[in-house]
Amino acid sequence: MNLKSRFLLLASALIVASSLASWVVFERIAERIIERWGANIAEIQVRYDSARLLQNIEREVGLAQQMSDSDVIQRWARQPGNATLKAAAIEEMERFRHNFADHNYFLALKDSGAYFYNNAANGFAGKQLRYHLDPNKPADAWFYQLIEQRRDFHLNVNPDEALGVTKLWIDVLLKVDGRIVGVAGTGMDLEPFLQNIVDLEQPGINTLFVDYNGAIQLYRDRRYIDYASFVKPEGQKKTIELLLDRPADRSWIRQTLDRLREGPEQGYRVETGFVTVDGKSHLAGVTYLPSIGWYEITLLDLDVLLPLATFAPMLGVFSVALLLTLLVFNIAIRRQIIDPIISLEAAMERVRLGDLSPRKPSPRSDEMGRLEQHFDVMASSIREHTRQLEETVRERTDALNRLARKDHLTELLNRRGMNELLAEEFQRFRREHRTFGIVWLDIDNFKDINDTLGHAVGDGVLRQIAASLRTCIRPYDHAARWGGDEFLVLLAPCDGDHLQGIGERIRRTVESAVETPAITVSIGGALAVPDDTIENILQRADDALYQAKDNGRNQFYIAEGGQLTRIS
Numbered sequence: 066m067n068l069k070s071r072f073l074l075l076a077s078a079l080i081v082a083s084s085l086a087s088w089v090v091f092e093r094i095a096e097r098i099i100e101r102w103g104a105n106i107a108e109i110q111v112r113y114d115s116a117r118l119l120q121n122i123e124r125e126v127g128l129a130q131q132m133s134d135s136d137v138i139q140r141w142a143r144q145p146g147n148a149t150l151k152a153a154a155i156e157e158m159e160r161f162r163h164n165f166a167d168h169n170y171f172l173a174l175k176d177s178g179a180y181f182y183n184n185a186a187n188g189f190a191g192k193q194l195r196y197h198l199d200p201n202k203p204a205d206a207w208f209y210q211l212i213e214q215r216r217d218f219h220l221n222v223n224p225d226e227a228l229g230v231t232k233l234w235i236d237v238l239l240k241v242d243g244r245i246v247g248v249a250g251t252g253m254d255l256e257p258f259l260q261n262i263v264d265l266e267q268p269g270i271n272t273l274f275v276d277y278n279g280a281i282q283l284y285r286d287r288r289y290i291d292y293a294s295f296v297k298p299e300g301q302k303k304t305i306e307l308l309l310d311r312p313a314d315r316s317w318i319r320q321t322l323d324r325l326r327e328g329p330e331q332g333y334r335v336e337t338g339f340v341t342v343d344g345k346s347h348l349a350g351v352t353y354l355p356s357i358g359w360y361e362i363t364l365l366d367l368d369v370l371l372p373l374a375t376f377a378p379m380l381g382v383f384s385v386a387l388l389l390t391l392l393v394f395n396i397a398i399r400r401q402i403i404d405p406i407i408s409l410e411a412a413m414e415r416v417r418l419g420d421l422s423p424r425k426p427s428p429r430s431d432e433m434g435r436l437e438q439h440f441d442v443m444a445s446s447i448r449e450h451t452r453q454l455e456e457t458v459r460e461r462t463d464a465l466n467r468l469a470r471k472d473h474l475t476e477l478l479n480r481r482g483m484n485e486l487l488a489e490e491f492q493r494f495r496r497e498h499r500t501f502g503i504v505w506l507d508i509d510n511f512k513d514i515n516d517t518l519g520h521a522v523g524d525g526v527l528r529q530i531a532a533s534l535r536t537c538i539r540p541y542d543h544a545a546r547w548g549g550d551e552f553l554v555l556l557a558p559c560d561g562d563h564l565q566g567i568g569e570r571i572r573r574t575v576e577s578a579v580e581t582p583a584i585t586v587s588i589g590g591a592l593a594v595p596d597d598t599i600e601n602i603l604q605r606a607d608d609a610l611y612q613a614k615d616n617g618r619n620q621f622y623i624a625e626g627g628q629l630t631r632i633s
């Protein structure tokens with residue numbers, strides 16, 4: 066995999082990883098914000114609902130207490146058999162009836178079980194003594210339980226069987242000189258109460274009130290309300306735990322209720338925590354209402370109140386910003402690093418393949434630019450080095466070529482060099498009909514010199530003859546040592562006169578120039594003729610040379626028109 070693909074893969078992996086990480090972090094942050102916000106909302110909601118409830122109830126509780134503390138009623142309670150006091154007490158209760166919210170009251174006496182009641186319609190005027198309570202009747206159990214529990218006041222949600230409605234009863238103990246003599250209070254219709262306090266159309270917010278036992282007293286789902294709660298044995302009450310799915314939540318709510326009640330002096334302290342209701346997580350806000358001995362619990366469904374989707378635009382902006390950053394980063398890395406590396410690699414490949422042509426100089430001055438400059442300097446020194454090497458090789462080759470065509474002893478051309486020149490000249494002769502001539506000479510009795518004077522002297526003679534030849538030929542003629550003691554001269558251009566003149570000059574020059582020892586040469590000459598071949602010309606010159614030798618040496622013959630003519 067190349068660098069670009071690997072980087073793309075790495076960038077993609079980074080995008081995926083950072084998106085996942087961002088999502089997780091975002092969820093955590095959002096959840097924390099929602100939690101904190103939810104806790105505040107729960108607290109506000111709890112205070113608000115509590116205030117609304119207490120507003121309605123506290124007044125009734127106060128009135129009920131005033132009624133039971135009333136002197137008139139107290140006097141009668143001391144002497145329940147006194148008809149005058151009784152009439153005054155009923156009159157007093159009737160006054161209170163007008164003040165109670167639902168315009169009804171009740172008063173029950175412990176000793177006699179006498180139960181007095183009148184309603185909003187004043188339906189029992191003159192016959193307020195309704196009936197006598199019976200400790201053996203389950204419907205009257207509330208009264209005896211209340212007295213037994215000695216609770217100064219109590220709120221009791223209980224159906225009124227006689228009226229066929231459910232009421233929230235406000236029960237206050239009637240005490241005379243510290244002795245409980247009965248219970249007095251009023252009843253409020255539960256339905257409007259529920260509608261006002263817990264039935265409000267607030268999506269995601271569920272409010273309920275539970276008593277000191279945790280038994281549900283006010284809740285929008287009437288099936289969960291624990292009617293006549295306090296007369297039921299433990300274990301049969303419909304408590305808040307019924308709503309909670311998880312055992313951990315049930316124990317948390319119980320501990321929270323206990324904790325909140327331990328410090329009533331702290332007033333409306335609100336505790337919050339997450340609980341699961343009907344399979345959904347809710348934020349529960351709990352507070353204790355010491356004035357009525359109940360708790361309020363507000364359940365907030367945060368998914369409804371502040372769905373995570375609310376944060377979607379934020380997540381969107383964040384994701385787009387992240388993607389753009391990575392994209393820009395990717396482009397920057399490609400531009401700054403990967404592309405220059407690829408271009409540098411291509412340049413190296415070109416150098417490897419022998420293309421040493423200079424590159425356009427890099428305009429960059431950073432590390433990458435310096436790397437490119439270093440490479441360019443290196444490529445240029447390779448280029449220079451190669452150029453020098455090629456020049457040296459060319460020079461050496463030329464020298465070798467020259468050496469290969471040169472006779473080392475005489476420094477004339479050797480036979481190979483002369484053959485090449487002959488071939489070239491013959492081509493020119495064919496092409497341009499420029500006639501050329503050959504002069505072939507052989508030292509006379511050279512063997513004797515070697516034998517008598519030594520090989521070194523023989524070599525000296527060969528060099529002297531070479532020197533003589535150089536003086537006899539024209540600048541554009543060529544002389545070669547043909548082999549042993551034979552020399553060949555190429556005369557081009559040449560005609561019969563030149564051939565004769567130069568051949569004769571050579572013979573005489575050698576004869577006069579090389580005196581110690583006295584040396585002569587025999588010479589054969591020939592001119593190229595139409596339809597000639599190199600072999601034929603050489604053969605004719607050789608024939609002429611042979612004739613010169615044969616005729617006594619130190620002579621010059623020319624082969625011409627099939628004849629051998631002695632020149633000198």
Ligand SMILES: Nc1nc2c(ncn2[C@@H]2O[C@H](COP(=O)(O)OP(=O)(O)OP(=O)(O)O)[C@@H](O)[C@H]2O)c(=O)[nH]1
Pocket residue numbers: 474507508509510511512513515519520521522523524527548549550614618
């Ligand atoms: N010193 C020396 N002698 C050479 C060299 N090359 C050939 N020779 C000798 O040249 C002699 C050539 O002799 P030939 O051409 O056969 O005979 P010649 O003695 O010249 O007699 P003719 O040619 O008949 O006049 C031989 O003895 C070779 O050994 C060389 O480079 N140096």
